[in-house]
Amino acid sequence: QSVLTQPPSASGTPGQRVTISCSGSNSNIGANNVNWFQQVPGAAPKLLIHSSNQRPSGVPDRFSGSRSGTSASLAISGLQSEDEADYYCAAWDDTLRGLVFGGGTQLTVL
Amino acid sequence: EVQLVESGGGLVQPGGSLRLSCAASGFTFRSRWMHWVRQAPGKGLVWVSRITEDGDITSYADSVKGRFTISRDNAKNTLFLQMNSLRAEDTAVYYCVEWGLGWGQGTLVTVST
DSSP states (O other): OOSBBOOSEEEEOTTOOEEEEEEOOTTTTTTSOEEEEEEOTTSOOEEEEBTTTBOOTTSOTTEEEEEETTEEEEEEOSOOGGGOEEEEEEEEETTTTEEEEBOOEEEEEO | OOEEEEEOOEEEOTTOOEEEEEEEESSOGGGSOEEEEEEOTTOOEEEEEEEOTTSOOEEEOTTTTTTEEEEEETTTTEEEEEEOSOOGGGOEEEEEEETTTEEOOOEEEEEOO
16 A cells, blocks of 8 residues: 555556556645656656756656645646556655555556 | 666666666756656656765655665765565565756666566
8 A cells, every 4th residue: 555646557558648546644744845756667767856846957848837735636647558667656754754655547548 | 967877777687686876967966955756667757866965965755665775875976775675565666866957868777586
């Protein structure tokens, strides 16, 4: 059971916009920024969004993040086949004194 | 370019020990918190441990507390994870992570007879 809650799966067709939600509590998302990671099978996770809504250099602007209250979301616009991957949200938890992750969302591009 | 390169994984028997290392480059290692995160086969990401910039403060997931020790050598830009009393459930790929910059490629730890 993950501390942060994500839908286990999401899907969309090429060109569509897809949103992945991440729900937490006052001690994690409610108090701290959220990072999002993309993981393709067999590879290490890649930082996609940091500080809730900031893209590292090299990440396309099709990816965007937001945070409000105890929830966060990742939006992917102009969906492409190479976006098919697992997506994880994470945040620092002030009570647990550690990072907490969502269970991951498997994105399928139909 | 940020680079994190883990090493030290392998096959170990239950009750055994391993020491993981992570060589960091491309950023000011001595100024950053560092973490270890693991991923069991076919499972999600789980935080293991973190250490502050100067190594003064460490914290651990309950599942590894008392068995794992995180440390760092800022002069050598290297992060460590000493893992003792290993159990089958510790089998996973272990990643070295700088929270806002990136992840290493991971090193596989397999605990089995």
